[in-house]
Amino acid sequence: MAVERASERLVELLTRDGAVQEQWVAAVAASLGGRISRAELERELSDLYQALLQALDKGGLDWQDEAYSEVRALLVELSRSRARHGFTPTETAVSVFAGKDVLEPTADSTAEDTAAYLQLARLFDALGLFTIEAYARTREEIISAQAEQLLELSTPVVKLWEGVVAVPLVGTLDSARTQVVMEKLLQSLVDSESEHAIIDITGVPAVDTEVAQHLLKTVVAARLMGAECTISGIRPQIAQTLVALGVQFGDIVTKATLADALRHVLQHSGAALPSGGDR
Protein backbone atom coordinates (compact mmCIF):
# COMPACT_ATOMS: atom_id res chain seq x y z
CA MET A 1 0.00 0.00 0.00
CA ALA A 2 1.24 3.47 -0.86
CA VAL A 3 0.94 4.88 2.63
CA GLU A 4 2.91 2.02 4.13
CA ARG A 5 5.64 2.35 1.54
CA ALA A 6 5.79 6.06 2.10
CA SER A 7 6.08 5.75 5.87
CA GLU A 8 8.73 3.05 5.52
CA ARG A 9 10.65 5.23 3.18
CA LEU A 10 10.31 8.14 5.59
CA VAL A 11 11.75 6.10 8.43
CA GLU A 12 14.68 5.34 6.16
CA LEU A 13 15.09 8.99 5.30
CA LEU A 14 14.89 10.07 8.91
CA THR A 15 17.51 7.58 10.02
CA ARG A 16 19.58 7.93 6.84
CA ASP A 17 22.79 9.31 8.23
CA GLY A 18 21.97 9.95 11.88
CA ALA A 19 22.36 13.67 11.31
CA VAL A 20 18.68 14.49 10.97
CA GLN A 21 18.07 14.91 14.68
CA GLU A 22 21.18 17.04 15.07
CA GLN A 23 20.22 19.33 12.21
CA TRP A 24 16.74 19.64 13.63
CA VAL A 25 18.10 20.70 17.00
CA ALA A 26 20.48 23.14 15.32
CA ALA A 27 17.70 24.73 13.29
CA VAL A 28 15.46 25.17 16.33
CA ALA A 29 18.29 26.45 18.51
CA ALA A 30 19.13 29.10 15.91
CA SER A 31 15.53 30.34 15.80
CA LEU A 32 15.15 30.49 19.57
CA GLY A 33 18.35 32.51 19.98
CA GLY A 34 19.69 30.74 23.05
CA ARG A 35 16.71 31.42 25.28
CA ILE A 36 16.45 27.73 26.02
CA SER A 37 19.43 25.55 26.86
CA ARG A 38 20.86 23.31 24.16
CA ALA A 39 20.70 20.27 26.43
CA GLU A 40 17.04 20.78 27.18
CA LEU A 41 16.26 21.31 23.52
CA GLU A 42 18.14 18.15 22.61
CA ARG A 43 16.22 16.15 25.19
CA GLU A 44 12.86 17.49 24.03
CA LEU A 45 13.52 16.95 20.35
CA SER A 46 15.14 13.55 20.68
CA ASP A 47 12.09 12.34 22.61
CA LEU A 48 9.90 13.74 19.88
CA TYR A 49 12.11 12.28 17.16
CA GLN A 50 12.05 8.81 18.69
CA ALA A 51 8.29 8.94 19.19
CA LEU A 52 7.81 10.05 15.60
CA LEU A 53 10.00 7.23 14.30
CA GLN A 54 8.03 4.69 16.29
CA ALA A 55 4.76 6.09 15.07
CA LEU A 56 5.91 5.99 11.44
CA ASP A 57 7.24 2.50 11.99
CA LYS A 58 3.85 1.28 13.14
CA GLY A 59 2.60 2.62 9.86
CA GLY A 60 0.10 5.27 9.01
CA LEU A 61 0.52 8.93 8.42
CA ASP A 62 -2.65 9.98 10.18
CA TRP A 63 -1.64 12.15 13.13
CA GLN A 64 -4.90 11.42 14.92
CA ASP A 65 -4.11 7.71 14.89
CA GLU A 66 -3.53 5.76 18.10
CA ALA A 67 0.12 5.27 17.07
CA TYR A 68 0.70 9.02 17.41
CA SER A 69 -0.60 9.42 20.96
CA GLU A 70 2.96 9.54 22.29
CA VAL A 71 3.89 12.21 19.73
CA ARG A 72 0.83 14.27 20.63
CA ALA A 73 1.53 14.04 24.34
CA LEU A 74 5.10 15.23 23.78
CA LEU A 75 3.90 18.13 21.63
CA VAL A 76 1.40 19.22 24.28
CA GLU A 77 4.15 19.17 26.88
CA LEU A 78 6.47 21.12 24.59
CA SER A 79 3.93 23.83 23.81
CA ARG A 80 2.96 24.12 27.46
CA SER A 81 6.52 24.76 28.50
CA ARG A 82 6.97 27.23 25.61
CA ALA A 83 3.81 29.10 26.58
CA ARG A 84 4.88 29.29 30.23
CA HIS A 85 8.27 30.67 29.28
CA GLY A 86 6.77 33.41 27.17
CA PHE A 87 7.76 32.23 23.71
CA THR A 88 5.71 33.46 20.77
CA PRO A 89 3.46 31.10 18.79
CA THR A 90 5.93 31.22 15.88
CA GLU A 91 8.82 30.21 18.10
CA THR A 92 6.74 27.32 19.37
CA ALA A 93 5.66 26.09 15.97
CA VAL A 94 9.17 26.35 14.56
CA SER A 95 10.24 23.46 16.80
CA VAL A 96 8.00 21.23 14.74
CA PHE A 97 8.38 22.80 11.32
CA ALA A 98 12.17 22.80 11.49
CA GLY A 99 12.03 18.99 11.31
CA LYS A 100 10.34 19.28 7.97
CA ASP A 101 12.92 21.64 6.53
CA VAL A 102 15.75 19.30 7.42
CA LEU A 103 14.33 16.60 5.18
CA GLU A 104 13.58 18.91 2.28
CA PRO A 105 14.28 17.02 -1.01
CA THR A 106 17.32 18.03 -3.02
CA ALA A 107 17.80 18.05 -6.77
CA ASP A 108 19.04 14.48 -6.79
CA SER A 109 16.12 13.03 -4.81
CA THR A 110 14.10 10.39 -6.55
CA ALA A 111 10.46 10.97 -7.42
CA GLU A 112 9.51 8.44 -4.78
CA ASP A 113 11.40 10.35 -2.10
CA THR A 114 9.71 13.58 -3.08
CA ALA A 115 6.31 11.93 -2.88
CA ALA A 116 7.16 10.56 0.56
CA TYR A 117 8.36 13.98 1.62
CA LEU A 118 5.10 15.55 0.62
CA GLN A 119 3.28 13.05 2.82
CA LEU A 120 5.60 13.95 5.67
CA ALA A 121 5.07 17.65 5.08
CA ARG A 122 1.35 17.15 5.41
CA LEU A 123 1.87 15.25 8.67
CA PHE A 124 4.17 17.95 10.05
CA ASP A 125 1.72 20.68 9.12
CA ALA A 126 -1.01 18.93 11.08
CA LEU A 127 1.30 18.41 14.04
CA GLY A 128 2.34 22.08 13.88
CA LEU A 129 -1.27 23.21 14.02
CA PHE A 130 -1.87 20.86 16.90
CA THR A 131 1.06 22.44 18.72
CA ILE A 132 -0.32 25.93 18.25
CA GLU A 133 -3.69 24.79 19.51
CA ALA A 134 -2.13 23.36 22.67
CA TYR A 135 -0.10 26.56 23.05
CA ALA A 136 -3.21 28.75 22.81
CA ARG A 137 -5.06 26.55 25.25
CA THR A 138 -2.27 26.84 27.79
CA ARG A 139 -2.17 30.61 27.39
CA GLU A 140 -5.90 30.82 27.95
CA GLU A 141 -5.61 28.70 31.06
CA ILE A 142 -2.91 31.02 32.38
CA ILE A 143 -5.03 34.10 31.65
CA SER A 144 -8.16 32.77 33.31
CA ALA A 145 -6.15 31.65 36.35
CA GLN A 146 -4.66 35.13 36.63
CA ALA A 147 -8.06 36.79 36.28
CA GLU A 148 -9.34 34.63 39.11
CA GLN A 149 -6.40 35.51 41.32
CA LEU A 150 -6.91 39.18 40.58
CA LEU A 151 -10.55 38.90 41.59
CA GLU A 152 -9.60 37.37 44.93
CA LEU A 153 -6.75 39.75 45.58
CA SER A 154 -8.43 42.96 44.71
CA THR A 155 -11.34 43.14 47.12
CA PRO A 156 -10.17 43.37 50.70
CA VAL A 157 -12.63 44.70 53.25
CA VAL A 158 -10.77 46.46 56.06
CA LYS A 159 -12.00 47.53 59.45
CA LEU A 160 -11.20 51.20 60.01
CA TRP A 161 -12.82 51.81 63.36
CA GLU A 162 -15.23 50.17 65.72
CA GLY A 163 -18.32 49.78 63.56
CA VAL A 164 -16.73 51.19 60.41
CA VAL A 165 -15.52 49.07 57.51
CA ALA A 166 -13.99 50.25 54.25
CA VAL A 167 -13.37 48.75 50.80
CA PRO A 168 -10.55 50.40 48.92
CA LEU A 169 -11.26 49.64 45.28
CA VAL A 170 -8.25 49.46 42.98
CA GLY A 171 -8.33 48.86 39.25
CA THR A 172 -10.99 48.77 36.61
CA LEU A 173 -14.44 47.85 37.83
CA ASP A 174 -16.57 45.51 35.79
CA SER A 175 -19.85 43.81 36.61
CA ALA A 176 -18.24 40.61 37.89
CA ARG A 177 -15.85 42.46 40.20
CA THR A 178 -18.47 44.85 41.49
CA GLN A 179 -20.68 41.89 42.26
CA VAL A 180 -17.91 40.31 44.34
CA VAL A 181 -17.21 43.62 46.10
CA MET A 182 -20.90 44.06 46.87
CA GLU A 183 -21.27 40.59 48.37
CA LYS A 184 -18.06 40.80 50.38
CA LEU A 185 -18.91 44.22 51.78
CA LEU A 186 -22.44 43.25 52.77
CA GLN A 187 -21.23 40.02 54.35
CA SER A 188 -18.59 41.87 56.34
CA LEU A 189 -21.26 44.28 57.58
CA VAL A 190 -23.12 41.31 59.00
CA ASP A 191 -20.02 39.63 60.40
CA SER A 192 -18.63 42.70 62.13
CA GLU A 193 -22.00 44.28 62.95
CA SER A 194 -20.75 47.52 61.46
CA GLU A 195 -23.26 50.26 60.82
CA HIS A 196 -21.04 52.26 58.52
CA ALA A 197 -19.26 51.35 55.33
CA ILE A 198 -16.95 53.44 53.19
CA ILE A 199 -16.36 52.61 49.54
CA ASP A 200 -13.14 54.27 48.44
CA ILE A 201 -12.70 54.57 44.67
CA THR A 202 -9.39 56.47 44.64
CA GLY A 203 -7.78 53.60 42.73
CA VAL A 204 -10.46 53.33 40.09
CA PRO A 205 -9.23 54.85 36.84
CA ALA A 206 -12.62 55.32 35.20
CA VAL A 207 -16.24 55.24 36.22
CA ASP A 208 -19.00 54.83 33.67
CA THR A 209 -22.76 54.68 34.12
CA GLU A 210 -22.68 50.94 34.64
CA VAL A 211 -20.14 51.14 37.45
CA ALA A 212 -22.01 54.06 39.02
CA GLN A 213 -25.16 51.98 38.87
CA HIS A 214 -23.42 49.13 40.68
CA LEU A 215 -22.14 51.49 43.36
CA LEU A 216 -25.63 52.85 43.87
CA LYS A 217 -27.03 49.35 44.17
CA THR A 218 -24.43 48.47 46.77
CA VAL A 219 -25.32 51.53 48.82
CA VAL A 220 -29.04 50.80 48.62
CA ALA A 221 -28.48 47.15 49.57
CA ALA A 222 -26.40 48.22 52.57
CA ARG A 223 -29.20 50.58 53.60
CA LEU A 224 -31.71 47.77 53.37
CA MET A 225 -29.59 45.87 55.82
CA GLY A 226 -29.47 48.81 58.17
CA ALA A 227 -26.05 50.25 57.43
CA GLU A 228 -24.99 53.57 55.93
CA CYS A 229 -22.60 53.74 53.02
CA THR A 230 -20.29 56.61 52.15
CA ILE A 231 -18.46 56.88 48.85
CA SER A 232 -15.04 58.52 48.98
CA GLY A 233 -12.05 59.19 46.77
CA ILE A 234 -13.93 60.60 43.81
CA ARG A 235 -11.26 62.27 41.71
CA PRO A 236 -11.95 65.55 39.92
CA GLN A 237 -12.07 64.00 36.43
CA ILE A 238 -14.42 61.29 37.65
CA ALA A 239 -16.72 63.83 39.26
CA GLN A 240 -16.82 65.71 35.95
CA THR A 241 -17.51 62.52 34.02
CA LEU A 242 -20.30 61.50 36.38
CA VAL A 243 -21.99 64.87 36.12
CA ALA A 244 -21.62 64.84 32.35
CA LEU A 245 -23.18 61.38 32.27
CA GLY A 246 -26.09 62.64 34.34
CA VAL A 247 -25.43 60.25 37.23
CA GLN A 248 -26.85 61.49 40.50
CA PHE A 249 -25.94 60.01 43.81
CA GLY A 250 -28.98 61.57 45.42
CA ASP A 251 -28.83 61.56 49.20
CA ILE A 252 -25.78 59.31 49.32
CA VAL A 253 -22.91 60.95 51.15
CA THR A 254 -19.83 61.42 48.97
CA LYS A 255 -16.48 62.72 50.17
CA ALA A 256 -13.30 63.68 48.37
CA THR A 257 -10.95 61.62 50.48
CA LEU A 258 -11.06 58.59 52.71
CA ALA A 259 -10.01 60.75 55.66
CA ASP A 260 -12.99 63.07 55.14
CA ALA A 261 -15.30 60.09 54.89
CA LEU A 262 -13.98 58.60 58.12
CA ARG A 263 -14.32 61.94 59.89
CA HIS A 264 -17.88 62.26 58.66
CA VAL A 265 -18.77 58.74 59.77
CA LEU A 266 -17.24 59.21 63.20
CA GLN A 267 -19.01 62.53 63.75
CA HIS A 268 -22.22 60.97 62.55
CA SER A 269 -21.93 58.06 64.95
CA GLY A 270 -21.07 60.37 67.79
CA ALA A 271 -17.58 59.06 68.49
CA ALA A 272 -15.13 61.36 70.22
CA LEU A 273 -12.71 63.03 67.82
CA PRO A 274 -9.36 64.57 68.56
CA SER A 275 -9.64 68.35 68.71
CA GLY A 276 -8.69 70.54 65.77
CA GLY A 277 -10.55 68.30 63.39
CA ASP A 278 -13.30 70.71 62.45
CA ARG A 279 -14.16 70.52 58.84
Add this chain to the structure above:
Amino acid sequence: MSDRVPVLKIGQVLLVSIQVDLEDQIVLDLQDDLAERIVATGANGVVIDITALEIVDSFVGRMLANTAAISRMLDAETVVVGMRPAVAITLVELGLSLGGVRTALTLEKGLALLERDRTARTGRP
Protein backbone atom coordinates in the same frame (compact mmCIF):
# COMPACT_ATOMS: atom_id res chain seq x y z
CA MET B 1 -54.67 25.35 58.31
CA SER B 2 -51.62 27.32 57.34
CA ASP B 3 -48.89 28.43 59.73
CA ARG B 4 -49.19 31.81 61.37
CA VAL B 5 -46.28 33.99 62.32
CA PRO B 6 -46.41 34.84 66.04
CA VAL B 7 -46.50 38.50 67.09
CA LEU B 8 -44.78 38.94 70.46
CA LYS B 9 -45.00 41.93 72.74
CA ILE B 10 -41.94 43.26 74.57
CA GLY B 11 -42.77 46.42 76.51
CA GLN B 12 -43.99 48.95 74.00
CA VAL B 13 -42.60 47.02 71.05
CA LEU B 14 -44.08 44.21 69.00
CA LEU B 15 -41.63 41.61 67.73
CA VAL B 16 -42.32 39.58 64.61
CA SER B 17 -39.71 36.94 63.95
CA ILE B 18 -40.17 35.25 60.62
CA GLN B 19 -38.91 31.67 60.76
CA VAL B 20 -40.84 30.02 57.94
CA ASP B 21 -40.87 30.38 54.21
CA LEU B 22 -43.19 33.22 53.41
CA GLU B 23 -46.10 32.06 51.35
CA ASP B 24 -48.51 34.70 50.18
CA GLN B 25 -51.31 33.62 52.55
CA ILE B 26 -48.98 33.72 55.58
CA VAL B 27 -47.94 37.23 54.62
CA LEU B 28 -51.54 38.42 54.36
CA ASP B 29 -52.45 36.82 57.69
CA LEU B 30 -49.43 38.45 59.30
CA GLN B 31 -50.49 41.88 58.08
CA ASP B 32 -53.96 41.40 59.60
CA ASP B 33 -52.60 40.06 62.89
CA LEU B 34 -50.05 42.81 63.22
CA ALA B 35 -52.50 45.65 62.59
CA GLU B 36 -54.91 44.19 65.14
CA ARG B 37 -52.20 43.70 67.75
CA ILE B 38 -50.90 47.25 67.35
CA VAL B 39 -54.34 48.60 68.02
CA ALA B 40 -55.01 46.16 70.87
CA THR B 41 -51.71 46.78 72.68
CA GLY B 42 -51.11 50.40 71.79
CA ALA B 43 -47.52 49.53 70.87
CA ASN B 44 -45.43 52.31 69.38
CA GLY B 45 -42.78 50.18 67.71
CA VAL B 46 -42.62 47.09 65.50
CA VAL B 47 -39.52 45.03 64.85
CA ILE B 48 -39.64 42.55 62.00
CA ASP B 49 -36.79 40.08 62.27
CA ILE B 50 -35.96 38.44 58.94
CA THR B 51 -32.64 36.86 59.92
CA ALA B 52 -33.95 33.42 58.95
CA LEU B 53 -35.41 34.60 55.67
CA GLU B 54 -33.39 33.29 52.76
CA ILE B 55 -35.66 33.84 49.81
CA VAL B 56 -37.64 36.92 48.94
CA ASP B 57 -39.78 37.87 46.01
CA SER B 58 -41.33 41.15 45.03
CA PHE B 59 -44.49 40.28 46.97
CA VAL B 60 -42.61 39.95 50.24
CA GLY B 61 -40.72 43.14 49.47
CA ARG B 62 -43.96 45.01 48.93
CA MET B 63 -45.42 43.44 52.08
CA LEU B 64 -42.57 44.87 54.16
CA ALA B 65 -43.18 48.34 52.75
CA ASN B 66 -46.96 48.01 53.22
CA THR B 67 -46.63 46.76 56.78
CA ALA B 68 -44.41 49.69 57.63
CA ALA B 69 -46.93 52.11 56.13
CA ILE B 70 -49.85 50.52 58.01
CA SER B 71 -47.95 50.56 61.30
CA ARG B 72 -46.98 54.18 60.87
CA MET B 73 -50.60 55.06 60.29
CA LEU B 74 -51.30 53.37 63.64
CA ASP B 75 -48.49 55.40 65.23
CA ALA B 76 -45.95 52.61 65.44
CA GLU B 77 -42.49 52.86 63.88
CA THR B 78 -41.33 49.76 61.97
CA VAL B 79 -37.76 48.51 61.85
CA VAL B 80 -36.72 45.56 59.69
CA VAL B 81 -33.69 43.81 61.17
CA GLY B 82 -31.27 41.07 60.21
CA MET B 83 -31.59 41.23 56.45
CA ARG B 84 -29.09 38.91 54.79
CA PRO B 85 -26.79 40.24 52.06
CA ALA B 86 -28.31 37.93 49.45
CA VAL B 87 -31.78 39.14 50.33
CA ALA B 88 -30.70 42.78 50.15
CA ILE B 89 -29.10 42.23 46.75
CA THR B 90 -32.24 40.49 45.49
CA LEU B 91 -34.46 43.34 46.62
CA VAL B 92 -32.19 45.90 44.96
CA GLU B 93 -32.16 43.88 41.74
CA LEU B 94 -35.96 43.78 41.89
CA GLY B 95 -35.91 47.55 42.11
CA LEU B 96 -37.38 47.65 45.62
CA SER B 97 -35.56 50.08 47.85
CA LEU B 98 -38.20 49.84 50.63
CA GLY B 99 -38.52 53.58 50.95
CA GLY B 100 -39.93 54.52 54.32
CA VAL B 101 -38.86 51.29 55.99
CA ARG B 102 -36.18 51.67 58.62
CA THR B 103 -33.57 48.97 58.88
CA ALA B 104 -30.97 47.78 61.37
CA LEU B 105 -28.30 45.12 61.28
CA THR B 106 -29.40 43.18 64.35
CA LEU B 107 -32.39 42.87 66.64
CA GLU B 108 -30.43 44.60 69.39
CA LYS B 109 -29.62 47.59 67.20
CA GLY B 110 -33.22 47.70 65.98
CA LEU B 111 -34.58 47.88 69.53
CA ALA B 112 -32.00 50.56 70.40
CA LEU B 113 -33.10 52.56 67.36
CA LEU B 114 -36.76 52.48 68.47
CA GLU B 115 -35.72 53.43 71.99
CA ARG B 116 -33.77 56.45 70.69
CA ASP B 117 -36.74 57.47 68.57
CA ARG B 118 -39.13 57.30 71.48
CA THR B 119 -36.81 59.34 73.64
CA ALA B 120 -36.48 61.96 70.93
CA ARG B 121 -40.23 62.10 70.40
CA THR B 122 -41.42 62.25 74.00
CA GLY B 123 -38.42 63.95 75.51
CA ARG B 124 -38.20 61.36 78.30
CA PRO B 125 -36.71 57.85 78.44
